[in-house]
Amino acid sequence: MASAADDYDSLSAEDRQIRDKQDRAREQEEQAALPYKWTQELTEVDIIVPVPKGTRGKDLAVVIQKKKLSVGLKGQDKILEGELCQAIKVEDSTWTLEDNQSVLIHLEKINRQQWWENVLTHHPKIDTRKIEPENSKLSDxxxxxxxxxxxMMFDNQQKQMGKPTSDELKKQEALRKFQAAHPEMDFSKAKIS
Known part of the structure; x- marks a missing residue:
């Protein structure tokens, strides 16, 4: 059986655009149906959970654990509850009540190199291959x-110019130092790999 990726690769450019547009519309519809809104960066996930206007902090029951999250009003069914799709740093994750009408939850990812497909494992997934991160500056x-x-940028530039990468330069420098320290040895057939 062919996978969806194989199927996608066999489509024409126009058919891919149509499929992408359909997929985006389906994703947006699924995400809009969730009882919360969420955004993410590689290092963190932010969730906004609407609650009835006038809600106070003491009315809330919020539990943030390494792989679980639940939010609700005390004595009522949970607004959201389940297993997180990835582990988080509990000590760096927080929640706050804003304007007595929404709970802002900030989760710090443990794996800071991976996009999340969803917040809770039982909720619809997004296609993480289509995420376009904001441009960040090196200083950030x-x-x-x-x-x-x-x-990586230096090594890529060196390769494009046919010059040695930083690792190759380090090896050449180490060999030069070794040669200088051992002039009695013949290095004419030495190879750096």
Whole structure:
């Protein structure tokens, strides 16, 4: 049986546009039917849950766990409840009541390199391949991530010019230092791999 991806790959450009438009419309309809709205970045998920106007914090029952989430009014059925599609950092996740009519939930992802298909596993999924993240600046990134991105950009630029990557340059420098420290050795047949 052919997979949906194989089927998609065999479509013409016009048919792909039609399929994408249908898929987007279906996704929007499914997401609009949820009892909340949600957005995400690679590192976090933000959820807005409407509650009756005049709701106070003490009226709410909100539970945020590593793989579970529930929101509701005390003594009533939950507005949403279930297993999160991915694990979160509970200690960095929060909820607040805004204007006594919506609960804002901020979840910090543990896996900060993966888009979520849905918030709760039993809710409709979105196609994460179609997500277009906002352009971010290198200065927005933490030091470690920024260093990795800069290295990747440098290595890509070097490859395009037919020059050695940063790892290859490090190996060449290590060999030069070793040669300088050991002039008695013959390095004429040395290969760097």
């Amino acid at each position: 990134l933490d030091g470690e991530t920024r260093g990795m991105v800069e290295k």
